[in-house]
Amino acid sequence: MFYTIDSSGGTWLFVLLILCTFTSAKDFYELLDVPKDADKKTIRQAYKKLAVTFHPDKNKDDPESHEKFLLITTAYETLKDDELRKKYDLYGKAEPSTKKQTYHSWSYYEENFGIYDNDPEIVNLDAFEFEQSVASSVTRWFVNFYSPLCSHCHDMAPEWRKLAIQADGAIRIGAVNCADEWQLCNQQGVRSYPSLIMYPSRIKYTGNHRFEEMLDFVLGHIQAKVSEIDTDIWKKINQQQKANNQHSWLIFLCKSQLDCKDDHHILVAAMLENFVSVGVINCRDYEELCSSFQSHTDIILWTSAVGNANASFHSVESLEPRDITIEVLGYLPDIKLLEEDSFEDMRMQLRLGSSTAWLVYFFLGNTHGGDTELKKLPALLPNIHIAKVNCARMASVCGDLNINRYPLFAVFKQGGGHEIHHGLGLAHDVATFVKESSAAINVRILSPREFHAVVDNGDDKMWFIDFYAPWCPPCLRLLPEFRKASQLISMNVNFGTVDCTAHRELCSQNNINSYPTTVLYNNSVKYQFFGEHTASSLIDFIKDIISPTVISLTSTSFYQHVAQKDSGELWLVDFFAPWCHACQELAPQWRKLAKMVSGISNVNIGEVNCEVELSVCSDQGVRMYPSVRLYPFGSVGLSTLAVYNGHRSARALYQWLFNFIPSSVEQLDPSTFDTLVLQSKDAWLVDFYAPWCGHCVTFAPEFEILSQWLKGRVRAGKLDCDKYYQFCHKCGVVGYPTVKLYTGDSRSHHGEEIPSQSKDYILSHVNNVLDSSNKVHNLHDEF
Structure with missing residues (x-):
């Protein structure tokens, strides 16, 4: 057994539980004592707790300490990695390691591991959380990119904690461990540690790492409004408050000029932004106004009770910005607590069609500090009902909804459905989720x-x-x-x-x-x-x-349609297996290809699931997936085939396919151009191209489809401008590809250039021109 044991009862119980786990449980979640949906921070905190308690350096009398610690470390390394964790969840075992398992000294886990894990004001960000909450948000963030092995990072840590305690709420304070998130740090241009960057402006802090200087930097990037209030302004506020039941005001009564420019005011205004206005009254200039509040403190919260024209005044005792904010929030109306009957009534109303969504905050026992973020939400979500549920009193309800972690936000919406929030529990992140979820009924x-x-x-x-x-x-x-x-x-x-x-x-x-x-x-x-x-x-x-363009072939339909095809049709078939990763990547490209050729007659795009239709694939000698095979025009049944081995994109497949489709586009030269195009009454669409031109190669299949779409109305031709450069120049061609329309009414070498390579645009334009021309002809015929 282990001997380094704290004498406190809680730690004794923790150690005994872990000792039992070592001997009875193989499940990594049980070993680390974390839930199945634990995030990376929870997993890291659990591992650190185990590492400092059961490290072999602290348990030298236990001959099995090394193996036990390796087991803990394996559990941590598996669950912190997204791919390894996914495989573990699916198969219930860790992937065998190809490298020798090692671990750091006890001091590393005690001093360097998860530097800010125990600081509630600092948000530890992984790559995904950074992407969702920082990079994709307008919320102000100040982020510390650090390495746990960097001495300067450890020297700065106390100052960073002090900044977080002072400014949390006015601005979000984050930390990114670059040893774990090196790709993120590289993407953000971090080249040294610590690197401090302000978001969303992405301004890098270059000052020293003292709390005072960093706070000045933060204050310079906060746009919070602090109003200077005099007697006249106060009368207007008072009248508006009584008339319209306006939101609350927090008033600082400053007794000296220095007090009236306090940085605390800006921080508090930023923390209470959107739902409490902040003002300052200079008591040297407006002594009578200050005296009228009759407060024993220099900070007053003025709220108007719902349905009551008389305002309520509260003396605020706290002095620090965060404490002031928490105290002010405590005076604001509490979030409604739902009991079982009212909760079920809420859900019933939504099932019956009520269109106003509910955001419900599930907690266990006591909300504690959770109310700080919770009380910010009504201002951010004015059109959403907000309530909370105590799962200690409604265990069956929470159990039915699979509420297994606390606190937790969930949206209940029109129709009776609900969704759970899985991101950071910060007010702005929750509000973003609520707006998305409530709209997606x-x-x-x-x-x-x-x-x-x-x-x-x-x-x-x-x-x-x-x-x-x-x-x-x-x-x-x-x-x-x-x-x-x-x-x-x-x-x-x-x-x-x-x-x-x-x-x-x-x-x-x-x-x-x-x-x-x-x-x-x-x-x-x-x-x-x-x-x-x-x-x-x-x-x-x-x-x-629902409306498939790809034909799913069974053994019956394959032999009926493909094996017995006549020479007048073409089949392109993908033989695949659903578990094959390359097949999965090809699938959306295959559907896209089918749409691209849907206008070509007698060209069929099919697929055979070799896991289901094993006999078909075996008979056709399919040994690898995906296998793309083409049964061309001019052949009967399966007598002739071509196998595709190129890049698996719709565009590449599209261009390859057209090598097997008989062209309906006539190849022109200067002589045939003059005879067929200029001297004919037929309408012609001509593609002037160069064989070396990449855009021309890409456009060629599009032009082939156009020729089929316009068949019977317009003749299509193409002319090689690399071979006949002077003639193309005479026709006014200055770039490739160039598409020109020649109608029977007006003939010249220049024709009408169509300024697009979109087949849909060209089709529409040609039809409009010909329809207009026909109307003119019909009008002349009537005369």
Whole structure:
């Protein structure tokens, strides 16, 4: 056993629990004593606690201390890494390490590991949190990029903590450990430690690392308003307050000129921005006004009671900005506490169609400091109901909703659905989530019971379901796009989410092997989404499933349509396996290709799932995935095929495909141009190109499709300007490709140039020109 044990009862209990865990539990979450959805900070804090307690340097009498510490370290290294953690969650075991396991000395874990983990005012940021809360936000941040092995970083740490305590709330104070987040630090241009950068302006601090100088820098970037109040202004405020029930005022009564320019005023104004106005009265100039408040302190909060024209005055006892803010918030109206009946009534009203969403703050026992951020939210969310639920008194309700960490914010919205917030619990971050979630009324969390009801029991509605893990950054990046897609799509599709850390068995039953996995269930048939994590890609995927351009081939249809095809059609087939990563990457490109060639007659784009149609793939000798095979025009059945080995993009496949499509575009030279184009009454569309021109090569398939679209109305030709440079110059061609329209009414070498290479634009323009010309002809015929 271990001998370095603190005599306090709490630590004794902690040690005994860990000793039991070593002998009975193999689960890494149990070993570190963290929940399944623990974030990286929680995991790091748990590991540090274990590391300093059970380090072999402190337990030299235990012969097994080395192995036990390596087990703890393996658990930490696995759970802190997104990819390793995903594999561990799926398969229940750590990936074998290829390197010798080592660990640092006891002093490293005690002094250098997670420098700011125990500072509540400092937000420890990983790459995803930085992206979501700093880089993508207008909120003011001052971020310290540091290394735990940097002596200057440790020297500055006390000053940084002092700054955070003083300025937290006026500006967000963050810290990034560059030993863990080296890619983020590199992206932000960090070349030395510590580097202090102000966001969103991205201004680097270059002063010394003393608290006073850093605070001056922060104050220079705060735009908070502090009003100078005289007798006349106070009368106007008083009248407005009584007439309109305006929000509260915090008044500083300054007795000297120095007091009237206190930096504390600016900090407090920034901390109370949006929901309490801050003013200063110079008592030397307005002694009578100051005396009228009859306060024993120099700070007064003036609030108007709801439904009462008489204002209430409160003397503020605190002196420090953060303490003043907390005290002021304590006087503001409390957030409504829901009991079980009122909570169920709220949900029922939403199910019946109430359009105003609710933000609910779930806590356990006591909200403590959580009220500080919570009370800022009504000002940020004026059109949202806000309430809180004490899960100690409503355990069954919280259990049914799978509320397993505290505090936690959740949005309940029109229709009865709800979503849980997984980001930082800062007011502005929560407000951003609430606005997104409440607008996406078609997105809801699904419990296992609800999932089976809509998927397994034959629900005739389409459900697009995102299986995710709340600690997985790609999952959290996808969720806003998922919500956006639910709002933009015009089809009747329901959107749901399943938390695989909370419902591991459900995800396992549905063969969810990575996060996020997004699946469309259509009448119990499921289609897995592969593609970019954007709203437009999600919508395109759904549309492709509902109105497919790619033909899914079974063994029956493959032999019926492909194996028995005649010489007048072409088939391009993707033989794939759903688990194949390269196949997953090709899937959205394959659908895009099918759309690109949808206007070409007798060209078919198909796919064969080799995991389902094993006999087809085996008979065709498919040994690797994806395998792209083309059965061309002019051949019958499977007698002739071409195998594609190029870049797997829609554009590359598109250009390769056109090598096998008979051209309907005539190759012209100066002689045939004069005979066929200039001396003909037919309308002609001519592509002037050069073989070495990349844009010309890209445009060539587009022009082929145009020729088919306009067949019977316009003849299409192309002329090689590399070969006939002087003639092209005579035709007024100065760049490649150049598209010109020649109509039967007016013939000249110059024709009409069409200023676009978009086939849709060219088609529309040509049709408009020809339709106008026909109207003129018809008018002349009538005369």
